[in-house]
Amino acid sequence: MGSFPSIGIVDFLDILLVAILVYWVFLLLRGTRAVQILLGLFLVSGMYLLSRKIGMVTFQWVVGNFLGGIIVILVIIFQGEIRRGLAKIGQARLFGRTTLGEGSDFLEELARTAYRLSDARIGTIFLLERDTGLSEYLEHGKKIDAVFSYELLVALLSPASPVHDGAIVIREERIAAAGIILPIPAETSWTRSMGTRHRAAWGVAVETDAVAVVVSERTGNVTVFYDRKVQPVENMGELLETLRDRFRK
Template structure:
């Protein structure tokens, strides 16, 4: 046993360990990025095609084998076309510099303010709402199942979407890349039997989504006019404007940017 570990130490360099760790991190980040999107189904499709390729080779199905060879010869180009949204999102995240307050970050701080004001207004009117903030886990499937909006985030837009007279007031809005991507989105309902019986459909939907993804969800209760924030299956209820903003800044990693901006403006 000791000889086995001694041999491993002799064979493996520190660079090899770093290389393995780096590959594991990249694979994990890619899987996290494509979870909840059509990319999962597409990768399954690629797996089936790969099985078809080896089957055609073994069974000597020359025409099918030739077609699949051409497919794999152009695989890189095909992957870039198919996964262009995911690649764009990944490059955007990699390109973010955490040490400087960019124009995008200032825009995100403004979006948080708009969301908080809209939630407060809706709560005051006892109008129910579900506001989903996409983070690293893709929500493309939920976005495409709703009504595509693709509009700049604003307090007025959010309030108007959830107004009872709006045809898309049921369901959730999903904010992606600092824009309202879709409205009227249906979220998975949590089936946890231990949940409080008083929790309505909106709260259970928020819990259901956040148990499956890393999204942040703001819930406005129609019955109580109460604002809640849900993340990773945990719910913080009955928040005021200040608490809501603090929670969103914390969960979205914007707290340090706001502090930096306040110090900059104070000088």
């Protein structure tokens, strides 16, 4: 009876790294159309293997040529996911998350402001910048660089304001820009039930590490988007706790 091959520390690390890579790819693709595309590719590959077994020469030739360029095809199809994945690797920090200011006073003011806007049924999107810069989004709005205050936000978000429809970027406790028109991502199983404002916030949370706080104009509900997660919050205290957790050192 043959003995089992010995597994050394290098083999263990090899298996562990592959497992982490597979898990990371799964998290990256979860909730996107890429999952359906991968399932389709697996199905085509299975049909190709079956065609080889039963001798379907024409089908085998067509699909074989298609699969021959699969690496290039995958790079083209998943270029968005690859870009986001590499960006997330670049965002990795050894010593914890980025903080928004040194204390929690600003986050408390932001949470209070969000619920004052909610009570007044004034809808908006706050984009809280973290490690990934949001400069590309600022180009689609009006740069302001002003002290954060409820009074200024009410003026910016009033129907008479030319920037009332767009998102607001918060950078280092200041209003960096307003009236930002965000791209609307393609509909997925995760976003099918969302409105336009929430889908736009989801898109930013997928593309960057920013935290998006959405105040619904219709219902007054407040929702937080971050790291491909959607978290409705019930009150100011819950919102504040969520924000503190995202910006904790």
